[in-house]
Amino acid sequence: MKTKKFRIATVVLCLALCFSAVLAEPGGSDDPLISQSYIENVLMPSIKQYVESRIAEVNSGTGSGATDAFTVVEVKKSQQLICAAGTELILRMGSATIIATEKGGLADTTAGFDLANGVTMPANHLLIVPVADGRGIKATSDTLVMVKGGYTIK
Known part of the structure; x- marks a missing residue:
């Protein structure tokens, strides 16, 4: 008889603990x-x-870089636009050729390949200069280029 009461008491206690855990309000005012x-x-x-x-x-x-913006740069025929590392270029008007080094050219992110030395710069393509080692463009006619980053015109 004692074991039966003990078992019932144990079951009731377990149920009471389970219900109190379920009904508890975590993060309440208390x-x-x-x-x-x-x-x-x-x-x-x-x-x-x-x-x-x-x-x-x-x-x-x-x-x-959130406030960086493209600036429109006019490059006259036969002038060179030499870029700093990370400079971005977009040809908007005119024509130009790529100035590359033996280490590589300019990354054409629009087409997804590298542009070598002497290749015609495609219009309206985003080009990125990976290294500041003399890479840039040479204008073959009067051009307008959108530039974001450092550059010098020679």
């Missing part, structure tokens, strides 16, 4: 996931500092 003081004293100041630093970075122009 048991918050994050305390209000943590939010006010730790999270909010760090979020505010991060936002202010990002705004200052964007306003100063030293951001991660």
